[in-house]
Amino acid sequence: MSLKFGSQPVLVVSSAEFAKEISKTHDITFANRSVLISLKKIMYDFKGLLGTPYGVQWRKLRSIFVHELLSSARVKSYNAIMEEEMNLLVGKIKQDCLSSRPVNLTDAFTLLSNDLICRAAFRKKYSETRHGKQFLEGMKKAAGLVFNLTLGEFIPCLGWINWLTGFNAAIDMYVEKVDEILEAVIEEHLTNKGADESKDNFVDILLGIHQGNTPGISIDRTTVKAVISDVLGAGTKTSSTSLEWVMTELIRHPTVMKKLQDEIREIMEGKQHITSHDLQKMQYLKAVIKETFRFHPPVAMYPRAAREYVNVMGYDISPKTEVLINVWAIGRDPSLWQEPEIFMPERFLNSSVDFRGFDFQLIPFGAGRRICPGIEFAAMSLEHTLANLMYKFDWALPDGANGEDLDVTEKHGTTISRKNPLVVFPTKSYF
Incomplete structure (x- = not known):
């Protein structure tokens, strides 16, 4: 679908076939991000990995991300952190269960996601500090600001309206x-x-590069801040949003929840701590997560921008055209999915379709060069969290409400999260 946002040409891609053309066949041509004015300000003039135009600097930043934070070996090394944070979360929920208190899972998942990322990247938590709380609060406001599309964004001569409305302020x-x-x-x-000479955390590595300790690459202080912002902002919100939706759908579908709990409890055989080895055996757990990504992708549309003229499947696309890959629509395409409006994890039990960017009917993390580098970390944290919550507790809604009564209104922003917090009761603790 070709549109004009003011003077800006925009292409909306809502088919897996066309998404493959954009993200694979012509990946380099569409390897840039969009350049919204508000986004450019928030993301330090696009000096971080998420916004930097494709080129030498982007490849160097991605290499730093992958090798120093998100490689398979690094992600595996975070298992101890994951288990510690799971124990803390389970302990808090157990106290709520014993006291018959409701749990605000929206807040719990936000804190958990931020703590996991901070400990993995910076070796300490920031959620309990003044600066950490301010960052999380600011992140909520930024999510609305970025997608508050204004006239000044697409019709430059009307940019003064953004000053008048207070948007720029x-x-x-x-x-x-x-x-x-x-x-x-x-x-x-x-x-x-x-x-502490044994310290080896992401911020110190970035600062070392900034100070010239790594031959062949240099970054300024602004880039250091931009990359830290990418890590904290992108990782926290997408992970917590996915956890929100998977718990929402399980509560709405008690049969699915029971089937998942039965699988986990049978595999665990009464053991207390869930390990990565245990998770590998939980095929229905993986199917539930895939179905959640299909039904509720954390980011509805992935932005790209054409770097040059190109013809794709017979369509002429001019340079600087904004391309929005509509992941939400692809996940509900009836030509790709049987009964797409039904939450049905069983569709993935005998399917090789995965979410790692090779199957274009399921690309919640994007695909191609611009695929989210945190995909393995996100998958690991989702599996650990969901398995623990399903294994160690039973769940119900407040006031005896049924699952079908649960409000699923969406809140639009950088991610599509729930409009209202997910508040539930842990009705039984098994440990």
Whole structure:
């Protein structure tokens, strides 16, 4: 579907076949991101991995991300962190269960996702600090600002309206606050440098590159802040949103929940701690997660931008055309999925379709060069969290409500999350 947002040509891609052309066949041609003015301000002039135009600098930044934070070996090394955070989460929920208190899973998942990312990348939590709380609060505001499409964004001569409405002031206020937070994080690491020679965390690695300790690559201080912002912002919201939706759908479909609990409890045989080895045996768990990604992709549309003229499947696409790959629509395409509006994990039990960017009917993390580098970390955290919550607790809605009564209204922003928090009761604890 070809559109015009003001003076900006936009192409909306809603088929798996065309998505494959964009993300694989012509991947290099569409290897840039969109350039929304508000997004450019929030993302440090596109100096981080998520916004940097395709080229030498982008390849260097991605290499840093993958090798120093998100490689398979690195992700496996986070197992101890994962188990510790799961124990903390389970312990808190158990106390709520014993006291018959409801649990706000929306808040719990946000904190969990942020803590996991912070411990993996920075070797410490920030959610309990003043700066960490401010960052999480600011992130919520930014999600709405970025997708609050304004006239000034697409009709430059009307840009003054953004000043009049206060939109630009809100963006500037957010950027100033986040910059203050990230500066504090950097100063903390610079001050503590040398205090612990065994430290090996992402911020120190970035600062080392900034200070010229790595031959062949250099980044300025702004790029360091942009990359840290990418790690904290992108990882926290997408992971917590996916956890929100999978628990929502399980509560709405008690038969699916029971089947998942039976699988997990049979495999565990009464053992207390779920390991990565145990997770590999849980095929229905993996099917539930895939179905959640199909039904509720954390990001509804992945933006690309054409770097040059290209003809795709007979259509002429001009340079700088914005391309929105409509992952949500592809996941509900009746030509690809049987009964697409029904949450049915069984469709994946005897299917080789996966979400790692090779099967274009299921691309919740994108595909091609711009695929999310945190895909393995996200999958691991989802599996660990869901398995623990299903294994160790039974769940119900407040006031005896039925699953079909659960509100599933969406809140649109950088991710498609629930409009209202997911509040539930853990009705029975098994440990």
